Structure formats: structure tokens, C-alpha cells
Amino acid sequence: MNANIHIVEDEQSIVTLVEYNLSKEGFKVNSSTNGEDGFKAIKDTNPDLVLMDWMLPDLSGVEICKLLKKNEKYKNIPIIMLTAKGEEEDKVKALNIGADDYITKPFSFPELLARIKALLRRSKPSVAEDIISFGDLKIDRITRKVYRANKQIDLGPTEYNLLDFFIKNPKRVYSREQLLTNVWGDNINVESRTVDVHIRRLRQAINLEGTKDLIRTVRAAGYSLDN
Amino acid sequence: MNANIHIVEDEQSIVTLVEYNLSKEGFKVNSSTNGEDGFKAIKDTNPDLVLMDWMLPDLSGVEICKLLKKNEKYKNIPIIMLTAKGEEEDKVKALNIGADDYITKPFSFPELLARIKALLRRSKPSVAEDIISFGDLKIDRITRKVYRANKQIDLGPTEYNLLDFFIKNPKRVYSREQLLTNVWGDNINVESRTVDVHIRRLRQAINLEGTKDLIRTVRAAGYSLDN
DNA sequence: CAAAACTGTTACAGTTTTATTACAAAAATA
DNA sequence: TATTTTTGTAATAAAACTGTAACAGTTTTG
Incomplete structure (x- = not known):
């Protein structure tokens, strides 16, 4: 849950x-x-x-x-x-x-x-659900492990939470502010540009050589998990 | 049992x-x-x-x-x-x-x-079951003995209980709080950091020279018995 | 085309989290 | 009761993670 x-x-x-x-x-x-x-x-x-x-x-x-x-x-x-x-x-x-x-x-x-x-x-x-997939990306909330194409991936806590949030509503675009409140929490004080950095870290972790970026940047709007 | x-x-x-x-x-x-x-x-x-x-x-x-x-x-x-x-x-x-x-x-x-x-x-x-295994780790609840690679291991009571709990749901990540309530008991007053120390003791006891740590640390989440 | 707006990337200092150690108190055992 | 074992905590070290700022690059706008 x-x-x-x-x-x-x-x-x-x-x-x-x-x-x-x-x-x-x-x-x-x-x-x-x-x-x-x-x-x-x-x-x-x-x-x-x-x-x-x-x-x-x-x-x-x-x-x-x-x-x-x-x-x-x-x-x-x-x-x-x-x-x-x-x-x-x-x-x-x-x-x-x-x-x-x-x-x-x-x-x-x-x-x-x-x-x-x-x-x-x-x-x-x-x-x-305890195990959710999006394409060949899989996240297991029980073991807290993430897989891409059946290979396990290491994510830091924030990147894990970010992905967990994205995967609940794939393709939906979230603004940096929405991501901050939903992933970081409500009354936290973090620069919205910080999201960019974590998006980058997440991208780096989940994207495979030569495949399309799983995270879509929507200019002036935010990011989404997409393909 | x-x-x-x-x-x-x-x-x-x-x-x-x-x-x-x-x-x-x-x-x-x-x-x-x-x-x-x-x-x-x-x-x-x-x-x-x-x-x-x-x-x-x-x-x-x-x-x-x-x-x-x-x-x-x-x-x-x-x-x-x-x-x-x-x-x-x-x-x-x-x-x-x-x-x-x-x-x-x-x-x-x-x-x-x-x-x-x-x-x-x-x-x-x-x-x-009275005897449960996880990989080459074996725990016998009748004799209360633990074996790794068929060699008997000595565990203190808390470490034994910890392992007994972990082995019922291998790979599942438990927070320190969950471990405290499930292994120590419900209304007990123990620092959550104390779990770290017992995890260390358990690790020391069950891990073999040159093999992978059987206990996985999941940052910001807890620990799991894994391989 | 230049300016403005926005995003990507990087490095790094600061923070948070975990590991390890030593020790005193408590509990069990002899 | 003396001895040994086990426990929880606190202190410190080590490791992992985070947020920011700065600048580069890209896209949009005027």
C-alpha cells in the first residue's frame, strides 16, 4: 500500500x-x-x-x-x-x-x-497492488526492488519514491510542485528545480542504452512517465 | 511451531x-x-x-x-x-x-x-514447519539451532528471534518499527537504532567469509533477509 | 536573429542514515 | 552469590544521499 x-x-x-x-x-x-x-x-x-x-x-x-x-x-x-x-x-x-x-x-x-x-x-x-509494472519496468513494494527488463536496478530513496509515484499514474504529467508535495511531502522546503536533478538521477538509473527515455519532459508543465 | x-x-x-x-x-x-x-x-x-x-x-x-x-x-x-x-x-x-x-x-x-x-x-x-531454510541457512525450531552451510551457528536469543522472523518472509523489507513490534513485542520501549546493533550481530553470526551479506539494508526503509 | 525562458548536467558541501565499537546494566546460569 | 551471557545505548566513524548553485544547452518568443 x-x-x-x-x-x-x-x-x-x-x-x-x-x-x-x-x-x-x-x-x-x-x-x-x-x-x-x-x-x-x-x-x-x-x-x-x-x-x-x-x-x-x-x-x-x-x-x-x-x-x-x-x-x-x-x-x-x-x-x-x-x-x-x-x-x-x-x-x-x-x-x-x-x-x-x-x-x-x-x-x-x-x-x-x-x-x-x-x-x-x-x-x-x-x-x-504490491507489484506494479509499466512496460518492462517493474517495482516490487514488498522487497522494494526495481527491475528494468528483468534486471534489478538500484535506486536511492527519493528516486524510488518518485518512480513509485509516477508509476501509479503513467503518462500523466506532474508539475514540479505536484511532485514535491506528493513525493517529498507537504510542508517541506525544497527548491522546485531540485526535482530536475532527481529526475535526471532516475533517468540515469532506469533508462537503457539505446532505448527511448522513459521520462518525458513537458516544457512549462513538468514530467511524466511515458514511452 | x-x-x-x-x-x-x-x-x-x-x-x-x-x-x-x-x-x-x-x-x-x-x-x-x-x-x-x-x-x-x-x-x-x-x-x-x-x-x-x-x-x-x-x-x-x-x-x-x-x-x-x-x-x-x-x-x-x-x-x-x-x-x-x-x-x-x-x-x-x-x-x-x-x-x-x-x-x-x-x-x-x-x-x-x-x-x-x-x-x-x-x-x-x-x-x-519446524525446520525452515533459506538458501544454505537452516533454522530448527525444535532444537533452536541454526546452521549455515551445514555448520552450526551460535545466536543470542534476540538474534535468533530476528532471524526466525525474517525467514518467514524472506526478501521482504521490514522497517525498524516493524521489527521491534514483531520481534521484541508490542509495548516495549526500545530505541529503533538498537535494531541496527542486533542486525550487525546477526550478520556477524550468519555471514560467511567471502560470501554476500544475507541481510540487505534498504536505506530509508529497513532490512530484509535476501541474497 | 537575439533575447528570454526553460531544462539538462555537473560538482560539491552539507545532511542524513547506517555501521561499528565499547561499555555499563540487566538477566541468566552455574 | 559469582560468573557469564546478553542487552540496550551512546558515541563516533563511514557511507550514502540530498539540495543547491552555476553554467551549458535547448526551445520559444518577440
Whole structure:
């Protein structure tokens, strides 16, 4: 498991708890504490799954859910709604507005985890799977080994994370900023040009003599794993 | 034998008895006295085998069994159902809902043990076996002796446990935290750096002059038994 | 075509992570 | 209880990795 999860929740205690536990499970977690920021961050970072409070300051979780599900580009991001009241009625409503699952507070972490995993397995096998391939490039998250044309490749931690991120959404172009937040983490302070250097290192490691560069540079936009 | 077994049973006398005897056999045993807790604990600790009462307060054993067998992640955990009545009909029912074996109370401990071993041998050879190898490294759980290239090696208790854990999932990378909780135990207070020292001791003991290090360091991730 | 904007590459200093060692305290054993 | 073994930690050394800056090269724009 190596998915990016975005939490939109104004109760700091829940954010802290969930963030801590999900990180321990190997997820990359980002969070926002209000609807406005949350919506922006989701569009920006394209998480693999969203955990969202039902009620939120300003833009409500319900609204965001509707907006996302209406948008072709984001409609496939699974959304789990969190709510304080355990009314059946709300559950129906949640599913109606397009949420993929629904969990009532207080919830146990294992329960949340089970639901997250189930959703991910369904919606994004490439994120949930332990072994992913792209062409003759293979990455094994259990052994943390990377192969190109069946030959093992050594990657440093950052290059490994970068590749792991790229391979979840091949061909998609990510800006340096998106790569920084998704691979490096949220409130980190790193020059965006630093991405270039790691891209170079990754290229050097995964590209084979005489074959096409697996990483495509998109001028003024960013990079993508492509062929 | 070195498997984790979880018991879900509300009769304390049975729990105590079975727990005591299984521990003596080398199993790690945990137990819950009601269905709710049991289900949670099983999902949480992912035991190698479950021993479950047919009738339970709140969530019944039958229900838990069904739930587990429906879940991709837990469906392979072997389940032995315990029941007071020895009716053939129940046996059929048990097997129908996915239980792997069925034993009626009162039962003799040797009988239970035989069934447990049989199931484990079938489902998880690496856990059930008394002698496990990885390459020319061999570990005998009965005599608690370790061999490399047929020559016996002396290991301290912690190094032995570490190796025993590694060898169950060779090549898999474990973080220091995972190693601490799995080898040292759950609520223990040990510096994660201490793992490094024991890794060194283990390396020193099992590695042969002039051969590749059997333990792989994965920077920013942990260690694995590899070659 | 020149200027501007953007990307590629390199080297290196600084940082982080891991390895190794020695040692005192704790635990097991005789 | 004395002796031996094992343990965890802290300190230091070594190795690996990272980020930046500088400059070269390339592409786009005016």
C-alpha cells in the first residue's frame, strides 16, 4: 500500500490520529481543515482517495463531493464521508451524492483502514497492488526492488519514491510542485528545480542504452512517465 | 511451531486451558471473549489460525467466519470452529460457511493440536514447519539451532528471534518499527537504532567469509533477509 | 536573429542514515 | 552469590544521499 490520501476535516484531533496511523501503514497523507482549501488541494495533488468530513466550515463536504463527482477528471477518486451522526438516512444521502463509502464517528482505526483498503483495491489496483509494472519496468513494494527488463536496478530513496509515484499514474504529467508535495511531502522546503536533478538521477538509473527515455519532459508543465 | 493463534471463546476455562497448552507448544496465543472484539483483533493482528466458538455473545462465530471468508485479505486464515453439540448437521453447516475444520467440546488437547498442525501445514508451511531454510541457512525450531552451510551457528536469543522472523518472509523489507513490534513485542520501549546493533550481530553470526551479506539494508526503509 | 525562458548536467558541501565499537546494566546460569 | 551471557545505548566513524548553485544547452518568443 502506498497511496496518497487526502483528509478534509476540521477536527484537529481526528486529523492527527488518522494521519499518524495511516502514515504508519505506508500511506502518504495530506490534510486540509476547511472545504475551500480541501477542494483546491484535491484538484492539485490528485490523491488516490479522499477522506472527508460531512460538515465543514465554508464549503461543505457534501458540496465538494458533488463537485468532484461532476468533474470528469476527478470523479474516479474514491471518497469516504465521515460523519458524527449514524443515521441511515445520511448514509443513503451520502451514497446518492456520489460518495463511495460512509463511516460514522467515532470509528475504530482498523475499520477505517479496512474500508480504505477495500476501496483502493477496487478503484486503483495500481495503488493497492504490491507489484506494479509499466512496460518492462517493474517495482516490487514488498522487497522494494526495481527491475528494468528483468534486471534489478538500484535506486536511492527519493528516486524510488518518485518512480513509485509516477508509476501509479503513467503518462500523466506532474508539475514540479505536484511532485514535491506528493513525493517529498507537504510542508517541506525544497527548491522546485531540485526535482530536475532527481529526475535526471532516475533517468540515469532506469533508462537503457539505446532505448527511448522513459521520462518525458513537458516544457512549462513538468514530467511524466511515458514511452 | 511458531504460529500466531487467536482464540475467540467466552468460556474462560477453555481459553485458559488451550492458551496454556498451546503456548507450551511454542505458539503465540491471543484471545478474545466476545465476537466484536474477536473480529477486530483478528483483522488487527492477522493471526496464522483462528480457533472460534460457534456461539458467542453479540457477533456469533458463524458471522465472523462468514465475514472473514468474504474478505480477500483474511479468507486464507484457517478457522477451526468449536462447538458444544456434536451434531453432524452443524459440521456440514460449519464447513459450508467456510470454516476449515470443526471440533466438538469437550475435546482432548492432543486432538486439537493435531488438527491445528494439520491445518497450518496445509496453509502456511513456513509457519508450521519446524525446520525452515533459506538458501544454505537452516533454522530448527525444535532444537533452536541454526546452521549455515551445514555448520552450526551460535545466536543470542534476540538474534535468533530476528532471524526466525525474517525467514518467514524472506526478501521482504521490514522497517525498524516493524521489527521491534514483531520481534521484541508490542509495548516495549526500545530505541529503533538498537535494531541496527542486533542486525550487525546477526550478520556477524550468519555471514560467511567471502560470501554476500544475507541481510540487505534498504536505506530509508529497513532490512530484509535476501541474497 | 537575439533575447528570454526553460531544462539538462555537473560538482560539491552539507545532511542524513547506517555501521561499528565499547561499555555499563540487566538477566541468566552455574 | 559469582560468573557469564546478553542487552540496550551512546558515541563516533563511514557511507550514502540530498539540495543547491552555476553554467551549458535547448526551445520559444518577440
